[in-house]
Amino acid sequence: MKFSELSQQTLEKIKTLQWDRIIEKHEGPESWESVLRWDTVEILEIEGRSVLLPIDQSQHDNLTILRTIWSADGNSVTLFLKDTTYFDDDFMSGYLAICDRLKEDDLFVSIVYHEWFIIENKEALAEE
Incomplete structure (x- = not known):
């Protein structure tokens, strides 16, 4: 699935969401509406499922999925990621994302990053 293929209805659902962040000592809730203004977000395919993270598409090539934990009901996923976009140091390049599936959609959207x-x-x- 590509971001450009999302329906207007799905985009409107995403705009109503907020996500929690602690990035570079900035923390607090952010709106997905502000992220969608970037015009540089793209959906990732992870284990055959579509996941939207609040990161720039240019970072995707620098991402490594270290661990994926799907909820028993299949409506949430916890991701442990390594993103070497800004730091090539294993210790400093980790991220944690928790994503929930949108109602009536096959898209998981980050609620924590x-x-x-x-x-x-x-x-x-x-x-394991």
């Missing part, structure tokens, strides 16, 4: 320090805990935690 936070910086996350990538910390490896392999010694003490069980692996």
Whole structure:
């Protein structure tokens, strides 16, 4: 799915949403309406599902999905991401996104997007 293919009805639903952020020490709710004004957002395909994050399309090539956790009902997803757009340092390039599926749509939209320090805990935690 491409952002340009979204219906006007879907765009109107997205505009009503807010997302929580902690990015570069700026925090608080943001409106999706302001993000949609960028004209540079694009939908990501993650494990066969369409996900919209509040990031510029130019960052997509720098994203690595580290972990994906789908909710039992399939209506939410938690993503652990590495974005090397601004930092090529594993510790400083982590992000956490929580996305919910829009009603009557097959699109997941971020409701939380936070910086996350990538910390490896392999010694003490069980692996999949």
